[in-house]
Amino acid sequence: MTRRVRIWIFLPALAGLAALLVWGYLGIPGFGDYHGPYGFVLDRLATPLRHMDNVVNATTYDIRGFDTLGEEFILFAAVIGVVMLLRDTDEKPEMRDEVESDLVRVFGTLAVGGAILVGLWLVAFGFVTPGGGFQGGVAIAGGAALVYLVAGYRAFAAFGDEQVLDPIKGVGAGGYVVIGLAALVSGLPYLTNLFSGGAVGTVWSGGSAGFVNWAAGMEVAAANLILYAEFLNQYIVPIARRS
């Protein structure tokens, strides 16, 4: 199919999409005039009922926790797909660390610690301040990825080791399921927040949703690091072969 044909097929579809969009847009409230019930109910209930200040995360890991479970497994499956597609070689090239500037290495290493600490803080206080497992997980993985920038491939390989990351990712995904089962065993609906009695505004305020939050953080951090390591390997192996 040539480009021209594709554009001609696209145009009627675009007209259909435009019609749908206009129809839909006519029915939604003007920008800033939203009066849907759910957000407002959650705003009033999350703190007294679930002891969580951050209503976004109360929604993500507790009230809408079952939905997030599904999203976690999309992430899980996508990462497995990437690993299966790219793992045509288990070659781990021996390379010298490329970064030779001591200044970059010293301050870079400090930045790695700082970034990972920020990531952990984002996860830990996810129910109090902005943050949570998803955001914190990405920050932790980003901190570890910094190692490649400030030191090199050899130093990063320790962080990108799948022998370590696979179990973390598995515990993160499986832990989410098991925490949900714990409620089921207690005779409550799946993923019911158990012992949500932690004091509001503390690390413990999440109850069992706090563990869900940490499970998501572990999975997201490990999944992202696996992706970085896989794609980095695609880049490094040909270079190592040439030299």
Place this chain on the structure above:
Amino acid sequence: MSFLPYAVAAWVCVVGLYGIVTSRNLIHLALCLTITQSSTYLLLLAIGYVKGGGPPIFKGVKLGTTTVDPVVQALTLTDIVVSVTVIALILALALDVHKQAGTIDPDEIREMSG
């Protein structure tokens, strides 16, 4: 101008779709898909916006204060993270196509064989 954010969301969506349709590079195509997907975030957040609303976080804020809708924010934040891994999967597929067919121009890949 109360419709402007919605119009921007529609525009971003269509621009992404146009890019996908006319793409000559699978990596470009994957990025266009991300752009289309981003339009849904814009739309969700625009719908959830409440005039004068603060963030839906009640640390040090009186309960009952007007906030923007937390539900659409929860949807958006999980999807941003999940979409990154899905895009990674598409890029991995593009790498695989390059290994098999020697090109990443969708028009030059004569046949998709298993």
